[in-house]
Amino acid sequence: MTTPYAIEVKAYQGGGTTHVPYAPPKKQVTEAEYWEKYYDYPDKNYEWNNGFLEEKPVSEHVTYLTFVWFLELVNHYLKTHSNADLAGLEMGFRMVLSNKMNIRKPDFGVVLKSNPIPLLPHDSSYHGTFDMCIEAISESSAKEVTRDTVTKKAEYAQAGVKEYVILDGNGNHTAFYHLNTNGIYVPVKPSKGDIIKSKVLPGFQFRIADLYKKPSPEKMIEDPIYQGFVLPGYSEAKKAKQEAEKRADKAEQQAKRLAAKLQELGINPEDI
The missing domain is CATH 3.90.1570.10 (tt1808, chain A)
Known part of the structure; x- marks a missing residue:
């Protein structure tokens, strides 16, 4: 795999050029030096592994x-x-x-x-x-x-x-x-x-x-x-809204059935 930090290496057996990842040499530092200089290093993100920096x-x-x-x-x-x-x-x-x-x-x-x-x-x-x-x-x-x-x-x-x-x-x-x-x-x-x-x-x-x-x-x-x-609050609010809409729809259907029944009896619902 070619990486942004790859370097070209001549393949003398078979000719051609290949790429290998560039691996900088490990730098040994004390823990105190790591905390002071490398923990929040501006350009690279370093960890400290038993005395050595690891990017x-x-x-x-x-x-x-x-x-x-x-x-x-x-x-x-x-x-x-x-x-x-x-x-x-x-x-x-x-x-x-x-x-x-x-x-x-x-x-x-x-x-x-x-x-x-x-x-x-x-x-x-x-x-x-x-x-x-x-x-x-x-x-x-x-x-x-x-x-x-x-x-x-x-x-x-x-x-x-x-x-x-x-x-x-x-x-x-x-x-x-x-x-x-x-x-x-x-x-x-x-x-x-x-x-x-x-x-x-x-x-x-x-x-x-x-x-x-x-x-x-x-x-x-x-x-x-x-x-x-x-977002449980949103889910509960949505559920409550759906329940309210169901109740309103049910009430509307009941009102329509009642109005139809009154009309069958010759009563104008608006007169009630």
Whole structure:
């Protein structure tokens, strides 16, 4: 795959020119130096992996669109339940693992209100462990795929992140994990209709296929899978309006039948 950072390499066996991704050498920095100089670096988005900078890769647009839809779905849920806070905008958190220390920046994270370390309004990094991490995968190279599907998966599990979601707009690496009692990620088993249900956010659920169809809120409020948390006020108001319209229609029909009966008896309804 050719990337914007590819370089040309002469293929001496067989001739011609090929492209390989350009991989800049890893830069080793102290944790203090990372927080001071690279955490909010202006041009690049860096994580810190046991002493080395790692640049976060860019996802394809199709994955970005899936990510945006999922983020909006979580926002709908939190507006209804208010039991957690969202962390985004490249907010990182520190993990002290058995064999290394890391600072990772999930594409967005969820912190439950019940988490012993709250996410405060003026925090620029989270000082606890996210309850849920969501990563929008980059398929620019096998190494980048492995970082999300293997490396970060192991790190988040060991750190105690209760749920891990990997989003892939192409559907190749989409995955949903929940931390079991042994501290190991197990895949979330879809219920009937390929419905994924979160344990971290009770009542939050979605169809796997909808990650790619991306139905609008107007369609989701008609769907029993989403009615409980996507614009429930709108759904209830619409239902109330429909009920009122039914009652008005029923009253009108009854009035017409009464008027017809009176006319049969030779009585003008307007005289009553």
